[in-house]
Amino acid sequence: MSHPDLRTLALLAGGELPWWQRYRWSFHTRNCENCRQELEALDESRAFVARNTATLPAFVDWDRLADDMRANIQVGLEAGEAIRPREPVGLRLDWRPAVALTALTLVVLTGWYLNINRHSIYRLPSASVEAGDARVESGSDGIVLTRGGGRMTVMQPKAQAVSYSVNSTGAVSARTIDAETGQVTISHVYLD
């Protein structure tokens, strides 16, 4: 039967061994008289250290010593305070909020840029159909019909992205998607 060395028993006494070793040597010490006595002696010596460390030497007057130390600490702190340069009072930004702010700004700018581009891609300024003196075309507000000096506009919601198209049947179409409901509305204006 192999026995643990004293250092292993010392770690077993304090519970620092990995669980499999702890299990192995705990089992062993239960059945080995010699190792059990060694372990008990280690426990006793640990208890002795823990019990007696709080005892100050008899010649120490703790209250007086503590007062001295407190006073010296105060003096030391005041001396340090006197020579330490004061930090400027004011707004101090830590690097973390600064990074978060920069990231947020980038997200907002990217969103804004993409939104601008979507409008500019889908809005076709020159979608138009002509028949005689009548003309149907896409305008800034919607589909515009002009004939003999008269003008009529089929308005499109401003808040939504509008895409205009001309199809082969001679119609100008406006297609909008409601951002909240996802509903698609298509308006056609034909010229015969």
Place this chain on the structure above:
Amino acid sequence: MRVAIQQRPVTASLGLTKNTMAQADSSIDSVARERHDLFVQTHMRRVFLLIYRIVGNVADAQDLTQEAFIKALSREEQLKDLEKAAHWLSRIATNTALDHLRRNGRVHFSDLDEMPERLHVSRAASPEAEVLREERRQLLEAGLAVLTPRERAALLLRDVDELSAEEVAAHLNCSKATVRSHIANARAKFKKFLERHRKGSAL
């Protein structure tokens, strides 16, 4: 077009005078001072004992305890979380003591006749109890003197302050495996020391 920008100091709009500002400053100082005092009072004995057990004499332990507290209290932001601050203080104390021993050589537990005059004998409950207590303390110190400073620090932090092996490793700036080795050596040496002492006493 004309644009006019008017700037006013904020303190003026709040109705604060130089006097009230000074009062506010001094009340902040007194709050900080109270916090410092409480922190020192709570931890002084523990830190002193830790350092004393590592360096082995009262005069050095006194100086090093003061040094550890001044270092700790100079970093105001570390005192916000009191539990962390206590650990941080132990770490400073341990390293201050170990640095001292590194600079000044081996540990030397003081004898009674080497003590400064201002340290007086305390009045014990009974002379017998005091003698017994003193014997045990001397035995402890003799046993600790057998260990290396790092073994001593590891043993005290683990078995007296009851820190985990990971925390002791953090305090001593070394790996957990090294700490386990220090602790195992320290316990084994101390046990052998006590056994030798008992055998010697029995003779």
